[in-house]
Amino acid sequence: MGNAGKIKSFVIKHWPLLTLLAVWLVFAHPYFFKGLVPFPSRNLVDFFAPWNGFYGMSVKNNAMSDVITQLYPWKKITIDSWKQLQIPAWNPYQFAGYPLLANVQSAVWTPLNLLFFIFPFNDAWSFLILLQPIAAAIGMFLFVRSIGQSKLAGLLSSISFMFCGFIVVWMAYGTLVWAALSLPWILWSLTQKRWIISSLFVAFSLFSGHIQTSLYVIGASLLFSLYQRKQVTKALLGLLLGVVIAMPQLIPTIRFYDQSVRSELFGKLEVIPWNYLPTILAPDILGNPVTRNDWFGHYAEWASYAGVIPLFLSFFGLFVPRKKPKIIWYFVLLMVGAITLSYPTPILDAVVNLHIPILSTSSASRIVILLSFSIAVLGGFGLDSLTDVWHQVNKRRLLLYSMLWFCIVMFIWSMIIWGNLFWIRDVDGEKISVAERNFIIPSLLVLGTIGLVFMGLIRQGRVRRAVCIGLFLLASIDMLRFAMKWMPFEERAYVYPELPVLTYLSKEHGFERVFGNFGNEGQSVFGLYGIEGYDPLYVRRYGQFISGAGDGKVGNLTRTTVLIGKQGIYTKRMLDLLSVKLILHARGDGRNIWAFPYWNYSDIAVSPSYSDEQYEVYRNEGALPRAYFVPSFMTGSNDQELLDLLFSESTDLHHTVILEETPEEFVSAGNGQELFERVRITRFTPNEINIDVETNTSGLLVLTDPYYPGWSAYVNGKSTKIYRANFALRAIVVPMGVTQVRFRYDHWFL
Numbered sequence: 001m002g003n004a005g006k007i008k009s010f011v012i013k014h015w016p017l018l019t020l021l022a023v024w025l026v027f028a029h030p031y032f033f034k035g036l037v038p039f040p041s042r043n044l045v046d047f048f049a050p051w052n053g054f055y056g057m058s059v060k061n062n063a064m065s066d067v068i069t070q071l072y073p074w075k076k077i078t079i080d081s082w083k084q085l086q087i088p089a090w091n092p093y094q095f096a097g098y099p100l101l102a103n104v105q106s107a108v109w110t111p112l113n114l115l116f117f118i119f120p121f122n123d124a125w126s127f128l129i130l131l132q133p134i135a136a137a138i139g140m141f142l143f144v145r146s147i148g149q150s151k152l153a154g155l156l157s158s159i160s161f162m163f164c165g166f167i168v169v170w171m172a173y174g175t176l177v178w179a180a181l182s183l184p185w186i187l188w189s190l191t192q193k194r195w196i197i198s199s200l201f202v203a204f205s206l207f208s209g210h211i212q213t214s215l216y217v218i219g220a221s222l223l224f225s226l227y228q229r230k231q232v233t234k235a236l237l238g239l240l241l242g243v244v245i246a247m248p249q250l251i252p253t254i255r256f257y258d259q260s261v262r263s264e265l266f267g268k269l270e271v272i273p274w275n276y277l278p279t280i281l282a283p284d285i286l287g288n289p290v291t292r293n294d295w296f297g298h299y300a301e302w303a304s305y306a307g308v309i310p311l312f313l314s315f316f317g318l319f320v321p322r323k324k325p326k327i328i329w330y331f332v333l334l335m336v337g338a339i340t341l342s343y344p345t346p347i348l349d350a351v352v353n354l355h356i357p358i359l360s361t362s363s364a365s366r367i368v369i370l371l372s373f374s375i376a377v378l379g380g381f382g383l384d385s386l387t388d389v390w391h392q393v394n395k396r397r398l399l400l401y402s403m404l405w406f407c408i409v410m411f412i413w414s415m416i417i418w419g420n421l422f423w424i425r426d427v428d429g430e431k432i433s434v435a436e437r438n439f440i441i442p443s444l445l446v447l448g449t450i451g452l453v454f455m456g457l458i459r460q461g462r463v464r465r466a467v468c469i470g471l472f473l474l475a476s477i478d479m480l481r482f483a484m485k486w487m488p489f490e491e492r493a494y495v496y497p498e499l500p501v502l503t504y505l506s507k508e509h510g511f512e513r514v515f516g517n518f519g520n521e522g523q524s525v526f527g528l529y530g531i532e533g534y535d536p537l538y539v540r541r542y543g544q545f546i547s548g549a550g551d552g553k554v555g556n557l558t559r560t561t562v563l564i565g566k567q568g569i570y571t572k573r574m575l576d577l578l579s580v581k582l583i584l585h586a587r588g589d590g591r592n593i594w595a596f597p598y599w600n601y602s603d604i605a606v607s608p609s610y611s612d613e614q615y616e617v618y619r620n621e622g623a624l625p626r627a628y629f630v631p632s633f634m635t636g637s638n639d640q641e642l643l644d645l646l647f648s649e650s651t652d653l654h655h656t657v658i659l660e661e662t663p664e665e666f667v668s669a670g671n672g673q674e675l676f677e678r679v680r681i682t683r684f685t686p687n688e689i690n691i692d693v694e695t696n697t698s699g700l701l702v703l704t705d706p707y708y709p710g711w712s713a714y715v716n717g718k719s720t721k722i723y724r725a726n727f728a729l730r731a732i733v734v735p736m737g738v739t740q741v742r743f744r745y746d747h748w749f750l
Contacts, residue, residue: 015151016151016154017141019155020134020137020138020155020158020159020162021134023137023159023162023476023480024130027130027133027480027483027484027487030489031126031130036490036491037126037489037490038172038488038489039067039122039126039129039172039488039490040060040061040062040064040068040488040490041490041491041494041495042057042058042059042060042488043059043060043062043064043065043488044068044494044495044496044521045057045497046059047065048065048068048518048519048521048522049516049517049519049586050499050501050518050522050586050614051497053588053614053615054499055494060290060488060490061289061487061488063289063290063299063300064172064173066173067173069520070534070535071105071174071175072496072525073093073520073524073525074091074100074103074106074524075106075116075128075174076121076524076525077093078100078106078107078108078113079116081100081686082113082116082117084685086685086686086687087101087108087748088100088108089102089108089686089687089745089748090748091103091106091686092529092686093520093523093524093527093528093530094520094523094524094530094534094535095530095531095533095538095539095542095562095706096529096530096531096542096704096705096706097529097705097706097708098533098542098708099252099710099748100686101252102252102255102256102537102748103253103256103535103537104210104211104249105209106209107175107207107208108249109246110178110204110207110208110209111204112128112178115128122492122495125174129171129172129174132167132174132178133163133167133483134162135178135181136158136162136167136177136184137161138158139181139182139183139184139185139188140158140161140184140377141155141157141158142184142188143187143188144157144158146188146191146192147191148325149380149381149384152468152469152472153380153383153384156309156310156313156380156383156471156475157310157377157379157380159307159475159476159479160306160310160375160376160379160475160479161184161306161373161377162479163307163480163483164304164305164306164369164372164375164376164479165283165303165304165305165306165368165372166303166304166366166368166369166372167369168303168482168486168487169299169486170300171483171487172488173209175209176208176209176210176213176366178205178209179205179206179208179209179210179213179214179217180205180213180216180217180369182202182204182205182214183205183217183220183221183369183373184373185197185201186198186201186202186217186221187221189201189238190224190225190235190238191228193230193231195234195238195241196241198235198242199241199242200242200245201242202214202217202218202221202241202242202243203243203245203246205242206242206243206246206249207246207249211253211358212358212359212362213369215359216367216369216370218239218242220334220370221239222236222239223330223333223334225239251749251750252748252749252750255709255710259539259540259708260537260539260540261540261543261557261558261559262361263357263361263540264540265559266352266355266360266361267352267360267361268348269363269364270298270363270364270365271342271344271364271365272297272304272342272343272365272368273297273343275296275421275422275423276296276297276302276422277422278412278422279297279302279303279304280304280305280311280371281308281412281442282412282442283303284438285412285435285438285439286421286431286434286435287434288438290485290486295434296431298365303368304368304371304372305372306371306372307375307376307379307475307482308442308445308446308475308478309379309449309478310375310376310379311375311379312382312405312449313378313379313380313381313385313386313449313471314375314378314379314381314382315378315382316382316385316386316401317381317382317384317385318378319397319400325381328378328381331373331377331378332374332378334370334371334374335371335375335378337370338367338368338369338374341364341367342365342371348364352364383468383472386453386456386467386468387464387468389456390464395457398453398454398457405449405450406446406447406450408446409443409446409447413443416432416435416439419432421435445478449471452470452474453467455467456468496525500612501584501610501612501614501615501617502522502526502528504610505526505584505617506526506527506528508582508609508617509528509581509582511579511625511626511681512529512579512580512581512582512623512625512626513578513581513582513623514528514529514580514581514582514583515531515532515564515575515582515584516585516586516596517584517586517589519532519534520533520534531564531574531575531578531580532546532562533561533562534560534561534562538560538562539708539728541706541707541724541727541728542562542728543557543558544557544639544727544728545727545728546563546564546574548570548574548646548727549564549568549569549570549571549574550565550568550569550570550571551568551569552569552570552644554639554643566593566594566595566596566597567593572600572622573653575623576620576622576624576653577726577729578623579625579626579704581620581623582609582617582619583598583617583618584615584616584617585608585618586614586615587613587615587616598618598620601620601622603620603621603622604621605618605619605621624653624654624702624704625679625704626681626703627679627681627691627701627702627704628654628679628701629677629679629693629695629700629702630654630655630699630700630702631675631697631698631699631700632656632668632699633657633662633663633666633700633731634651634657634659635659635662636658636659636660642727643727645658646658646726646727657725657726657731658725658726658727659723659724659725660723660724663700663721665720665721665733666698666700666733667698667735673696673697675695675696676695676696677693677694677695677696677697677699678692678695679692679693679694680692686745687745688742688744688745689703689705689743690740690741690742690743691703691741691743692739692741693740693741694737695734695736695737695739698733698734698736699733699734700723700731700732700733700734701732701733701741702725702726702730703730703731703743704729705729705730705743706729706730707724707725707728707730709747709750710745710748710750711743711744711745711746711747712743712744712745712747713732713741713742713744714741714744715734715735715740715741716739716740717740720733721733722743
């Protein structure tokens, strides 16, 4: 056989895989052929400080700011640590320091981090994002083929799943989708009785960066095993083994969750209203953030679109009087369950009231991944059911089913024309116009599908094959249109570009911290230590500490953010306590209320140490060092007393630390001699800080990093107790003389 014959044989054998790759390549072509990256870089430089002072441009999608402020920066810290042969356990750049590995979204353990050891960072990031839909498609194809679908039906299911709403809107994050796409791989492993592979994919899902999604995946896999009733014990043990493998992630995360404010906040979040149900058929009927005309709901959280054609066909298999594979009813139940737990129902209320960790504190709508998955699978079975109907020439069934869909389309059009958009209030002409425009394509797809289905009644094999191929092609075009409309591919040059002000801050901050109207997008990527943060998980005690800067009292904590009020009564004292040495001020902020009033404080330099056309940097000379020695302490018996002592003008923070207990090993010098002390940080990494202390009296060494379980301290090689100091920070007792101190995050896994 010549080369041409081998190629032909390969194509014939692997045409489904090649088809999926071709569709994926159409989606990913801006990266491969235009040099663009799947990252919202234009949104970064247009909206986020300090870049927004220097750039201004059009932005395609401004609805994925978490990618800019969280996912990409966390990935950079993670990879930098791994490349230094350190476990990425601690993040020193947000919240004055907090767990990185225990924050599951950092995806420290995912094997996909190997991409960053092979490719430059932005290319590795691009592959991390772009490989998600093709991995989802291949897993889906293997699974649906294993439960009896034809190749073409399997392709339809795969296309539907790889570009369904959940996967498309979360693709740029590089976490949730990897956690979700493990589902078809796990189910395929279970059908093939490959228990070890199922274990590995369970662990992979848990390592991918979104526990809530992984719980849905594991729950669906567990129900699948029970539904199949085949070697259930082995299947369950395989799933359990996957959870055990993921313990290096789960144990730290559980402890962090317990230390966070999220563990106390239960409620119904992101529940999809019934008015939003038509978006399953027409995803943009109520607008789209990309076109800036969305006006109802939360598109990025509620998207459950799986394609018009798969949706049309998903119920067709149930409508046809044929012997149905038993497995179909599993997906019907999964679909009903997903709707029940994402829309307002008594069952959802009951789940929330049970106060189940994670499930009762997170967005209910994210279970729509199981809805879209079920529609995709049932759509494939529906395509296979068509051939049975055509062979039976059952025009009556086809006509009834088609009329049902025609009535649904006409009902929606009637509501649009009459100005009643699904009983949503405050609908004006502009919103009606959006609905009209965005329902045209779904309507045409439904009518086109009906027409193609009736063409299949022509008793010619070629015509029927052409109809099936036509349905697949229409579905592919529809799903590609949906995905490419949402996903940004933008210039590499705008991915966290260097700025002179950032270069200055990076060189000048030393071990001290930086403060201003900018966040983690400028901190973690450029190695700047900050005191604020945005994360679903943060240390509760630290949040309480920062809240006291306003009026000296512990305030109400938010679910995800810790921000210090610029005009708080004790904001300046808080900055001093947290070693904030450099203050970034945007010239455009002037002396407005949202700017920190540095001009009111005598120990902040009058003249900026750095200045350009957009920004100034001022030095805070009153800031305490990152590590410093004090000869004395005071204690408080409750949180309010601690804050009162901390913010009292009579408390000299340079010589006194506020503790919650009296250190047993503390020995008061009381020799009356003038204090001599010298503290020098000799080594600073995220997981370890070494400090040389020289003093002529015993006392306490204060480290202005948050107190958190898992940190150990050693004085001259001997373990010593870390005390919670200044409400939320750390202190240890040190003896007189020359002392070597080491703080290590030894017990990150407990």
